[in-house]
Structure formats: C-alpha cells, structure tokens
Amino acid sequence: MRRILLFGGNAAIAAYLDVLHCCCDVHGVREDDGVAEVFFDGDLPPLGEHRVTAQDLPPEVAGDRRTGLEADVAIRVSDRILVRPPWVGTPAGFLGLEIVVPRGMAFGSGEHGSTQAALLALDELWPSPPPARALDVGTGSGVLARFLQLRGAGSVSACDVEEPAVAAARLLLGDSDVRLGGPDRFAPERFDLVVANLDARQLATAWEELLARVTPAGTLVVSGLRPAEQRAFEGRMQSEPIVRRERLGYVALGWGLGGTGA
Structure with a gap:
C-alpha cells in the first residue's frame, strides 16, 4: 500500500x-x-x-493501518437500492441494485437526503420499457446517472456546472455524454427521462430548460427541495406530481408528462 x-x-x-x-x-x-x-x-x-x-x-508503521475510512458503511436507500463505496462489502442478504461509487471529496456518494429522495422517486416512476434516452442534470459524482445506467436506460447523458464534478462523473460513467454546464448544453435534444437534483434557486432558474429537454410523454423528476418549497414547484405544472418522496429533510417530485399539458 x-x-x-x-x-x-x-x-x-x-x-x-x-x-x-x-x-x-x-x-x-x-x-x-x-x-x-x-x-x-x-x-x-x-x-x-x-x-x-x-x-x-514511508508505509505506516506495523500495526497502524488506520486510513480514515473504517467507519464507512453501505447506504441502504430502500430494500431495492444500495449505495456503497468499493471498499465496503455488500450487506448480507441484500439482493437489490447496488450503485458502487467512490466517495469523492467534493461530491456526495449517496449519503445526501436529496440524492436518496431522487433515487426513491426514480425507482417508483421507472417506465416500462426503460427510457431510450435519459439525462441527469447536476450529476455531481454521478450517483443518479449510474442508477439510470443500471436500470437499463438506452443511453445516459449528464451535466454539471462544476468542472471537478464533470471529471469525476466521466470516469464513473464510461462512454456516457457528460457536459460542463446546465441542461441548455443539450439543446435542442429531448430525453424520455430527465432528473435534476438541485436546490430550489437552481431549479427555478433551470425550469424552462428542464421542461424543454423532456419529450412530451416523458418523465421528469426534481429533487433538492425542502418541504416548504415543494408547493411552489408543484404549481409550475398543470398536474399534481405522481410521486412525492422525502428523505432526511429533502423532497423529490416526479411527473409523467403524458397528458399533463406541461
């Protein structure tokens, strides 16, 4: 070592x-x-x-191999979803989907409530057949985009405004198209599923671009809202969200846009 x-x-x-x-x-x-x-x-x-x-x-002295990661654990988002770093093993008996993401220093690796809420909403709204094209806005370390890959999306694209996030996501996601910037970087392309994990201010700024990136019958999931902020975003659509999921003080909302008039 x-x-x-x-x-x-x-x-x-x-x-x-x-x-x-x-x-x-x-x-x-x-x-x-x-x-x-x-x-x-x-x-x-x-x-x-x-x-x-x-x-x-020089190597650590014999008998002292503490590395600072001994307390790391797998994050069990639900009975179906687990997020863990590669140095933590799979918990006994878990048979669901595992998202293996190195714990980056600048970005989360599944421990944040907004990421977990988004995963829960995506899992519940997951279309059948899987989306041909999916986009993760504000990808960070790429946890949500990796979920999209593992669930069988035909192609997965992602973006983030932070260069280190883009570099980390590109390494994690392989051949996926990861771009520096917001959803406008993909204009005029459209996607069958769009997920955005941003704070309320960022979501408000990006809202029209998010809607423009979703196909008319596609799926939109937004996360990163506090409970007091969700009503304002629900009011931006002509229909109630199909899914609301809250985790650790953060809310994710999901819509199936077919027939909403969004």
Missing part, C-alpha cells in the same frame, strides 16, 4: 482525489487545510493540470 501527501488548494486536491478514487484502489484519506494524506494501491495518475504536488511517504 502506497502512502502520499498531496499539497495544493482544497478545491484542487478535491478534484485530484476524485480522479484518484476512480483510477486506483484508495484505502483511505486524511484531510487538513491544503494537504491530504492518501493510502492507496496502484499507479499515481498524472498530476496534469490539477495544480497539486505529491510527496511519497
């Missing part, structure tokens, strides 16, 4: 750690302001334009 120190700005370190998580077997990270101690197996990816420097350290 290799042990290194990374030096640089916190954002630069976070971006490089997301790359490292996808390219190497990372056993743990200890972070402080401007520095991160990393335990991993594999070849260090090129530092490139990440604006960080690396210093090799």
